[in-house]
Amino acid sequence: MATLKDVARLAGVSVKTVSNVVNGYSFVKPDNRRRVEEALEATGYRPNLGARNLRRGRTGFIALVLPELSIPYFAELAGLVIAAAQEHEWNVLIEQTFGTLAGERSALASLGPHLVDAAILSPEALQDDDFQLSVPAVLLGEHAVDVPIDRVGIDNVAAAQTAVKHLISLGRTRIAAIGAHPHRGTAALRLEGYRTALEEASLPFVDELVVPALNYHRADGAAAMKSLLDLSTPPDAVFCFNDLLAIGAMRAAAERLVRVPSDLAVVGFDNNEESAYSSPSLTSVAPDKTAIARAAVDLLHRRVEARDDALEDVQTPFSLLVRESTVAR
Amino acid sequence: MATLKDVARLAGVSVKTVSNVVNGYSFVKPDNRRRVEEALEATGYRPNLGARNLRRGRTGFIALVLPELSIPYFAELAGLVIAAAQEHEWNVLIEQTFGTLAGERSALASLGPHLVDAAILSPEALQDDDFQLSVPAVLLGEHAVDVPIDRVGIDNVAAAQTAVKHLISLGRTRIAAIGAHPHRGTAALRLEGYRTALEEASLPFVDELVVPALNYHRADGAAAMKSLLDLSTPPDAVFCFNDLLAIGAMRAAAERLVRVPSDLAVVGFDNNEESAYSSPSLTSVAPDKTAIARAAVDLLHRRVEARDDALEDVQTPFSLLVRESTVAR
DNA sequence: CTCAGTCTTTACATCGTTGGAACAACGATG
DNA sequence: CATCGTTGTTCCAACGATGTAAAGACTGAG
Missing domain, CATH: 3.40.50.2300 (Response regulator)
Incomplete structure (x- = not known):
């Protein structure tokens, strides 16, 4: 691997002059510049990033x-x-x-x-x-x-609110939420958006419809959905705090022969690429x-x-x- | 950010001795070692990887x-x-x-x-x-x-062969393949496995059932599947060269109201996590x-x-x- | 023809680390 | 007590790049 020294020797100039050319600094005589550039080309020089950054402190x-x-x-x-x-x-x-x-x-x-x-x-x-x-x-x-x-x-609150309002606009009244979490700030905010949307529509906030998820994987969504479907009155819609939970939830619904969206409307969050291709495809909050x-x-x-x-x-x-x-x- | 020099000064030894302690080298007097370790602790020293690697040539x-x-x-x-x-x-x-x-x-x-x-x-x-x-x-x-x-x-040939044999064992006789590609070696091998499995079962290799895909995204799978479903005699099974193609294919099938697996059996390749949660879930070749x-x-x-x-x-x-x-x- | 001022190049130190040589201290050995 | 081998430590150079300062080359004005 060629170093500045090698290039300098080949071009017949000092190391610093080569460095100057490489970095586009200062004044270099056209003649020298040409020779250095030829030498750079000939040796295939590439700066050693470790050394450069050591020197630059980055x-x-x-x-x-x-x-x-x-x-x-x-x-x-x-x-x-x-x-x-x-x-x-x-x-x-x-x-x-x-x-x-x-x-x-x-x-x-x-x-x-x-x-x-x-x-x-x-x-x-x-x-x-x-x-x-x-x-x-x-x-x-x-x-x-x-x-x-x-x-x-x-804005997680606004985003969650938008999602739940959409469900409400479809005439759903028993809307569940999957993904509550004791420590995650994001979860708290999405829950707040959910609650606000319900309030605005004068729908009750029902504890049993809010299901926590310790992780946000597909399996957690499926488990949560199963527990919701086991309720004496299951929900007619569910807002999942991310798409993976929603995919898991839809999977669980399908296994119980619950039809989406007629029996159960589902909204996710994140807009993963896969969500456009699931059957049915998933409505989702899409952050940019x-x-x-x-x-x-x-x-x-x-x-x-x-x-x-x-x-x-x-x-x-x-x-x-x-x-x-x-x-x- | 503390350097070896700082630690050395604090411990009252040379830089190299500190370096020796850090790297677990050589012999260091228990007394010095203790002092150095205390100084390391006190300064919160962490080696500068750039410098270390510059020196080590890695x-x-x-x-x-x-x-x-x-x-x-x-x-x-x-x-x-x-x-x-x-x-x-x-x-x-x-x-x-x-x-x-x-x-x-x-x-x-x-x-x-x-x-x-x-x-x-x-x-x-x-x-x-x-x-x-x-x-x-x-x-x-x-x-x-x-x-x-x-x-x-x-072993791509063997893997593809396994997948297609599985389809054959289900009694499928008109098995399509999605993902042929003019330059990709992997595609060629999977196609070879497909062909071999057909031959072993004395099934004909039908050109129109082999659909190329320039990319291996879900959209490409959907497009390919649509073209297959447009055939005068559509396939009763399809082997997709990766899971994304298969997901796209299943999506296209669903849109045409073709039932999977009864009308059309689908096998993918890669075993993406999402494939276990699609509806229906996807049979797939799972590399380790x-x-x-x-x-x-x-x-x-x-x-x-x-x-x-x-x-x-x-x-x-x-x-x-x-x-x-x-x-x- | 000198001098100041500008342009151009160089030598040298430096970034933080480690390898190697040199050196110091030590008890053990003859 | 000189010598030795072992152990422990320090000093110095080096990795490859760049900033600084100073030296060198050149220009035009006086």
């Missing part, structure tokens, strides 16, 4: 801390973050926490200026005092924590993931470039995509 | 080059690769190529000893002479290319993704540690998971 990496790549929402988001990071010449390091406190703590502990320039975090279990960060960070989604860290995400990824990366870039202090809370747009799980073809 | 990273994270198979695989890499103290850099030749070329070009120690590649379009690699690499899956690079994957990830990473680790030259072709196990898309509950 690492060239940002961390993306998320629960699990096998969760479609995070996989899709990760893809978009990688694309957005590329524009700032950042590489993305993905850390999986599996949603556990231990996993999140260890991921956070491994961050630091020696490894990454900044971090995008999607924590689920962390408490306030875990956030002793040594690099700029952005939180994705809302959280139970109240820490002075930038945030990017949609591209906007989230871009906003998060851009925010970090500004923080790293110039430490300006105003705390930011970026609200990205969302929409409700109505599909067959609420309105039959 | 980068601490491996690249994972894949088409797209929003494809569930690759997302799941990426998660497993990250986990496997962690055991060798490697961080994983994910590069998305979006399955294009340009994307793959640029990803390959950006690799190099200055950035990563090794690479795991999942190319779809690259030609033989594109593989001018400067770091050890592993190819995932089979390929049309014939290059001296280690490979990890399942954990084994693939682990084998790939371990292989690279051996290559990096000791350059031994025997070309390896690791065959990982697979199984056929029979679900409702071929056998009704």
Whole structure:
């Protein structure tokens, strides 16, 4: 692997001159520039990023801390973050926490200026005092924590409200919710949106219709739906706090021969790609993931470039995509 | 951020002694060791990986080059690769190529000893002479290319054959295939397995039942299925070269009110998590993704540690998971 | 023809770490 | 008591890049 030294020797100039050419700095005589460029070409020189960053005091990496790549929402988001990071010449390091406190703590502990320039975090279990960060960070989604860290995400209350209002507009009156969670801030906000929508329509808030989910996987949605279908009066609609729960719920409904949407209308949240192809296809709250990824990366870039202090809370747009799980073809 | 120098000053020893303690090397007096450990604790020292790797001539990273994270198979695989890499103290850099030749070329070009120690590649379009690699690499899956690079994957011919034999055992005689592709090696092998299974059962190979797919997304599967259903005699079974195609195919079938599995049996390939929850759930060839990830990473680790030259072709196990898309509950 | 001022290049130190050589301390050995 | 081997420690150079300061080359004005 060629180094600056090799190129310099070949071009008959000093190492620094080559460095200057590579970085487009300062004044270099046309004649030298040409020779250096030829030498660069001939040797196939590529800068050693480790060395460059050591010298510059940057690492060239940002961390993306998320629960699990096998969760479609995070996989899709990760893809978009990688694309957005590329524009700032950042590489993305993905850390999986599996949603556990231990996993999140260890991921956070491994961050630091020696490894990454900044971090995008999607924590689920962390408490306030875990956030002793040594690099700029952005939180994705809302959280139970109240820490002075930038945030990017949609308005969860409004989004949930929109979803439930849609169910109400279809004439449903016994609307269940799946995904309540004791610690997750996002869950609390979506629940609040659910409650608000019911209130606005003067529908009662029925405890037995709100089912918690400790995890947000398909299996949890199926289990929750089964318990709802076991009620003496089952719901005629269900709002799931993410698409995986909804897919699981629809699966459970199908197994009990409950028809969607006629017997049961289902709304999800996240708009995973798979939701457009399920049978029936799933109505879902669609956050603008591209906007989230871009906003998060851009925010970090500004923080790293110039430490300006105003705390930011970026609200990205969302929409409700109505599909067959609420309105039959 | 504390450096070795800070720790050394605090402990009253030389930098190298601290380095020795950190790396567990050599002999250090118990007394000094204790003092150093206290100082490490007090300063919260964490090694600067850039500097360490610069010195050691390693980068601490491996690249994972894949088409797209929003494809569930690759997302799941990426998660497993990250986990496997962690055991060798490697961080994983994910590069998305979006399955294009340009994307793959640029990803390959950006690799190099200055950035990563090794690479795991999942190319779809690259030609033989594109593989001018400067770091050890592993190819995932089979390929049309014939290059001296280690490979990890399942026996695609046998796997496809198993899938089609299963359909035949159900009494299906007009079995279609979706996913033929002019350049992809994997597609060619799966097609070969399909053909072999038909031959063994003395069933005719019918051209019109083999539908190509330029991409392997759900939309492509739906489009292909529609064309099959438009045939004067539609198939009674279909083998899709991946689960996304199968999900799309089932979706198209549902839209045409074709019942799965009674009218049409469907088999997929990859066993994505979503396939267990679709309605009906999808019968699929399940490669052992954990084994693939682990084998790939371990292989690279051996290559990096000791350059031994025997070309390896690791065959990982697979199984056929029979679900409702071929056998009704 | 000198000098100031601008442009261009170079030598050197430095980022944080580790390998190797050199050195110091030590008890054991002859 | 000189010598030795072992153990423990320090010093120095190096990885590859870049910032700084200073030196060198060139220009035009006086």
